[in-house]
Amino acid sequence: MNAGSETTGVTDAEPADAPYWRGLREGRLLMQRCQGCQRWKWPAVARCGDCGAWHPPWQSVAMRGVLYSWIKTWQAFASGEDCRLPYVTVLVALPEAGGRRLLGLFEGDEAQLGFDAPLQGRVTVTRVAGAQIPSIRWRPA
């Protein structure tokens, strides 16, 4: 897999984040970067609000990030195999994608949870609320 390669474009009928979900289903992280102004776009957009370019393209990004924030859920808001209480959800900043942040469940040693802790991710699914959602699990790097 060529880390710098771009995917083919979105079709007009798809939501702007369709390539992200396709990427996860293929086991990789794709993030959107505007070809006009080079800014990373997240949430995904059909049009870059900064420079006006339509359908900014997507590229592979390594699943490496730093911990931006986290919560530990003790109350049963969610049901599902992967939401057995208590569980930790992280917000991870990706230095290789302009600091854009992704949400994901955490696995591993909670003693390592601290701001800017380095994390690495693996693609999987989250079984929650009766659904299986492609997602990234993060653990201490």
Add this chain to the structure above:
Amino acid sequence: MTGSGLYGRVAAVGVGRLQFKRGAAPYSERELLVRAIVAACADAGLDPADVDGFVSYGDDRHNEPVRLMPELGTRELTLSTQIWGGGGAGMIAAFEIAAAMIAAGQCRHIIVFRAIAQGSSGRLGAAVMAHFVNDHYTGAGIVAPTQFLGLRARRVLSQHRIAPSVIEALVRADYYHAARNPEAVAFGNHFRVEDYRDSRWVVEPLRLYDCSRENDGAGAVLLTSAERARDLAKKPVFILGAVQGCYQGAGDLLENDDDYSVNGFAAVAQRLWAKTGLSIKDMDCAQVYENFTYLAVAALIEHGFSSWEAAAEDFTFENLIAPHGRFPVNTSGGNLAEGFIHGMNTAIEAVRQLRGESSNPVPNARTCLVTAGPGAPSSSAVFANEIP
């Protein structure tokens, strides 16, 4: 600064509120709302049939104003509007729109309202989440507002090094005021700070006592022009300013706000003070929406009360309580201890306080800051019982 479009031109003239334990309302959600509106009109001495405009917020799904006409006897409907947004951030934006329509001469009497009854609308958290939920959140185990706001609360708490005493002061003040308010959920409650410190985790870093109540209820505030207000039953409470908004880089961004360690009131506070020609120093008290404690503290600081550096000195129990605190806050108990109708209690208490009807009066109070919930775009207002 005075003479700006809304300043002093519109007044709150009636308030109505019913509140019950979550899931225990004895009336349907529609009837709760009708009763609150009728009560607000009775408070003002106005026939409900004379209300021509209605504004709500927070994804109020079932109470479209045209459906209220048969029960209110509405003669003519001239405004039926709702503010976008799933949480309580739009509450004061509802007042802004209503005031603008009255000031422009488009409407005569407008009710701002919110009604929620679990039987009709489901758990409030679920209803709010239905607005925000998508696979990005659910795939990370986030299905409730407490969770994504908990992510923000941790940044606010940690990046600003909030001393526990700051949060405890707000919680203690809320419970102190509620204990003296017969309409509050926590009326007569002998709250101790240990109750807060020992309360269970809901979503770390939020404990049970960091979180607002959930209730069934309806709240309604009747607005009309300052001129018409003088003919009605109660002392008018004027809107000096009400604004809504957010800057670029804030919004519904999957937690990618540029400035994250904030509640998000910078844009709103800047315009509120600019349009009114006032500052936080001119406020005699405040009613602050606290679905979560850390965000309420951030809201006050973002409006200019204290600073992150000085918070521990300024946020003390003694400073925050009526009658003699330097800056009484949430004088009916707030969302934590009075009850939660998506924030309507904050606006209703502002009106009552400025009329001299509060259970915890602030002597000589002339002005009150009112803030709405977190979530861009947010909104806040200055209410006053005289026009400076």
